[in-house]
Amino acid sequence: MFQRPWTRRRILVLGLNTLAGVGTAVAAKAAYRHQKVQSQVQWLASVDRSFAIEGNTALRERAAAKGLLYGAAARRGDLEADPSLAIQYGRECNVLVPEWELKWSAGSSLLRPTPSSFNFTDADWMVNFAQAQDLIFRGHTLIWHLCLPSWFETTVTRNNAEQFLVQHIKTVVGHFAGRISSWDVVNEAIEPNDGRADGLRNTPWLNFIGEDYIDLAFRVAAISDPKALLVYNDYDLEYDIPSHEAKRSAVLKLLERLKSKGTPIHALGIQGHLAGHETRFNAQKFRKFLADVASLGLKILITEMDVSEEGLPADFQERDRIMAGAYEDFLSATLDEQAVTALITWGLSDRYTWLTDFYPRSDGAAVRPLPLDENFQRKLSWNAIARAFDQAPVR
Numbered sequence: 001m002f003q004r005p006w007t008r009r010r011i012l013v014l015g016l017n018t019l020a021g022v023g024t025a026v027a028a029k030a031a032y033r034h035q036k037v038q039s040q041v042q043w044l045a046s047v048d049r050s051f052a053i054e055g056n057t058a059l060r061e062r063a064a065a066k067g068l069l070y071g072a073a074a075r076r077g078d079l080e081a082d083p084s085l086a087i088q089y090g091r092e093c094n095v096l097v098p099e100w101e102l103k104w105s106a107g108s109s110l111l112r113p114t115p116s117s118f119n120f121t122d123a124d125w126m127v128n129f130a131q132a133q134d135l136i137f138r139g140h141t142l143i144w145h146l147c148l149p150s151w152f153e154t155t156v157t158r159n160n161a162e163q164f165l166v167q168h169i170k171t172v173v174g175h176f177a178g179r180i181s182s183w184d185v186v187n188e189a190i191e192p193n194d195g196r197a198d199g200l201r202n203t204p205w206l207n208f209i210g211e212d213y214i215d216l217a218f219r220v221a222a223i224s225d226p227k228a229l230l231v232y233n234d235y236d237l238e239y240d241i242p243s244h245e246a247k248r249s250a251v252l253k254l255l256e257r258l259k260s261k262g263t264p265i266h267a268l269g270i271q272g273h274l275a276g277h278e279t280r281f282n283a284q285k286f287r288k289f290l291a292d293v294a295s296l297g298l299k300i301l302i303t304e305m306d307v308s309e310e311g312l313p314a315d316f317q318e319r320d321r322i323m324a325g326a327y328e329d330f331l332s333a334t335l336d337e338q339a340v341t342a343l344i345t346w347g348l349s350d351r352y353t354w355l356t357d358f359y360p361r362s363d364g365a366a367v368r369p370l371p372l373d374e375n376f377q378r379k380l381s382w383n384a385i386a387r388a389f390d391q392a393p394v395r
């Protein structure tokens with residue numbers, strides 16, 4: 001058959017048509033998603049629920065009454081610039097987690113300025129703040145595929161990666177030994193979509209060191225601070241949807257492998273970044289996952305809870321009810337499990353939350369994912385957390 005020659009013009013036209021086709025498919029998918037989210041939100045808004053609480057004691061006291069801990073993440077810059085925020089941490093929390101300061105490199109914070117140096121200024125500030133406010137301090141995080149400094153890519157190789165991992169953990173955990181009660185030793189190492197049979201995420205650590213990098217990280221952390229609670233931390237474990245189911249199953253297998261090798265791992269951290277519109281939380285299935293983790297002799301911490309707002313109404317009273325419902329459904333199921341020892345929210349007040357930058361509302365209104373509003377007033381989500389603590393069994 002006669003083929004027309006591929007003129008530049010024909011290539012361009014074909015290209016544009018294909019692009020238009022892709023564009024239409026993307027738009028159709030987005031419209032379908034929007035519709036689905038809206039019908040979920042409508043349903044959630046129609047549920048009549050009470051968020052009544054007794055008394056006005058702080059979350060930390062309600063948690064402590066059940067042998068639990070409540071805490072929140074924060075950044076040095078916010079605590080320093082806003083003394084009234086600092087007061088709220090002392091009032092509501094018994095745990096503090098640094099959102100940036102213990103990552104290799106995050107925001108304005110640079111723990112690893114060069115391959116051979118450590119700068120503990122920001123992290124020390126956070127630990128001292130916590131001590132002054134009588135807050136227990138959690139370390140987040142030692143080994144992650146994100147937040148690596150710019151020198152990492154040109155410096156770390158197959159030949160020296162193990163040395164970097166060991167030296168980093170020894171130095172950082174050693175520096176804070178006795179002052180940091182628990183560490184997220186490895187963060188977000190599972191990604192079933194990366195296609196490996198063991199579910200491990202394709203990261204520089206995996207590629208350079210092999211799958212034993214996780215075991216190694218825990219062993220070095222345990223030697224560097226034998227008293228610290230050592231945690232594996234991950235996200236997308238919460239809902240009854242195939243991607244989360246795959247992740248739960250891969251995480252469980254990882255934990256089983258580590259336990260059978262004698263790795264000094266003590267707990268699973270479930271991040272708990274929830275979506276306000278999501279209706280597919282299945283308490284029974286989630287409880288079963290928690291029980292499976294607990295049966296390995298591990299504790300469980302909810303380490304980064306908050307609720308994002310895709311599709312939620314602008315009316316903030318209606319919005320707050322839906323988000324409080326998400327907190328309560330998740331926490332009432334979760335805190336029932338005796339192996340769960342702590343709840344950390346990823347921030348305390350809506351004034352300071354990563355969601356403002358990462359997942360802003362499409363209408364431009366301020367997001368409200370946390371227990372306190374931007375003026376530090378307790379919201380329905382605060383009530384929902386308080387109720388969950390009040391109803392939790394004593395540890």
Ligand code: 9MR
Pocket residue numbers: 099100103106107147235271304354
């Ligand atoms: O909230 C954190 C944001 O301020 C940082 O820019 C970002 C990169 O360091 O990390 C965010 O925190 C993440 C946490 O470290 C790991 N789990 C997901 C959190 C939200 O992205």
